[in-house]
Amino acid sequence: MLFSPPQLHIPDGFLTILVSLIFWVATIIIVGVAILKTNQSLGERQIPLMGVMAAFIFAAQMLNFPVAGGTSGHFLGGTLAAIVLGPWAGILVMTAVVGVQALLFQDGGLLVMGANIFNMGIITAVIGFGLYRIVIHQKKGARLVTAGIGAWIATMTAALITSLQLWLSGTTRLEIVIPAMLGVHALIGIGESLITVAALTFIAQTRPDLVETRKSAVDGGRGWIIAGVLVTLLAVLISPLASGNPDGLERVAEDLGFLATGFSAPFQILPDYSIPFLGETTISTILAGIVGVIVVLGILILMGRNLYKPKEIEVK
């Protein structure tokens, strides 16, 4: 194919409906906010720009370079998009990219698209831009290094969350998927990180106005720092826990009802061959999950809004 192999693009069938729905809810809320923010800041002018930028990400994903032994380094693009276009526009661009990859190339499923957008668009923007936002007023060297580190962590976190989603769906064993996914993506992340830094360097040399601090600072407030650092810390906390002590996480998931829905749908929820959709456990689990996600997101968004100071953008 012309583009990178679908390592993070989960196909349909690999996530349960519960996990798919939870991530659809989260994705719809965040993308909805992103739409509001972009509409406020630039309006119709932003649309051709974002569309062409989405096509750029698509085309850039096919540029690769040989690493060793037939493998090649690829570019995923979420971090670069978030840094150059601002985080909200970056999320929209990646949403469009993931959507078209799923629709046109079956690279990632439709029902699981919420999860795919979350992993590849939102997480990369939150971490990639959130960490970059810390040093946005610093010297160029510091910014480039942070962008590189951010790109690597973002790739790793996306892989981690993909693993967790698969595991919550009962599709895979935690102690197998975590080392495998993180191992592969540690390498992919290095490629991503190097390309992101080199691309930023090139853009800063040729069109310094595009990566100047002013633009990104307007698009994303300090809330991004908090979100970025929090998600990074969470990922750093979870990954050793998940790989070193899977039983602990497994226990938590079991208590929350995830593993049961993943594994035993036909065998335990249907004791009397009744209609399954009304099964008390499933409904309550779905509701609890959705409510939990909404509460957490609400808190995050409120935090972000308080810290966000809108400013006027001068359009050239």
Added chain:
Amino acid sequence: MHVHAFDQYHFKQSQIHNLDPRVKVLFTVGFIISNAILPDGSWLAFALAWLVLLFINDQSGLGLGFTFKRSIVVLPFALVAVSAIFSPFGEPLAEWNLGLIILIPTDLGLIRFISILVRSWLSVQMGILLVATTQFPDLIHAFEHLKVPRILTTVIAFLYRYLFILTDEGFRLMRARDARSAGLPGIKSGGSIQWRARTTGSMVGQLFLRSYERSDRIYQAMISRGFTGHIRTLNPHQMDQMDWIMLGFSLIILILIQIVGWVR
């Protein structure tokens, strides 16, 4: 580059091609959701879903085996699900001692693994069928009618339009890199990985700037032609009687599949 390098649409005259894109989108999404909520191991329902798929394949004039050939794309990801075989639930089937770890495949695990593959395989085929029988711009309008935010559908419409142009641009960059990277056979050429990444990164940056500047030009051109923020279409996309009948019919089919899957 020609449009068909990317576009998966197949020009044919058939009932399926003529259906309103909304009906096709709704049925595809419904079909995938139906697969997802079918219990593990409901082979009869999976078989029924497959028959429906084959029927649509046939009706669309693409040939019975059309989607089968293209459905191989899900295979690499199946690797991820292999560990489901060693599920902690269910009766053990065997015990494999591999020295470091002991693997115990279970019956429930095996059923789950195969069910995941079947679900994924069915769903991806329906997705292939959707884009093979619907032009992509029609698909975007269907999503617009289904209340997907307009800014998103417009961005996707732009993405689709410029995908081909920017991919061409990317190919030109790669050809230029190849033309400047001559080497003698048998002798290692090129620099370290970091050097290669830097070259590729500069290409990405170059592609970015060309895209960015192009989007500026596009915007100016569109403003001069009266662009108001969204792309209009001449195709009215109205649901006629046939579309409603097919929508109702497909709903009945999906419910039937569910009943077969859950009642035993």
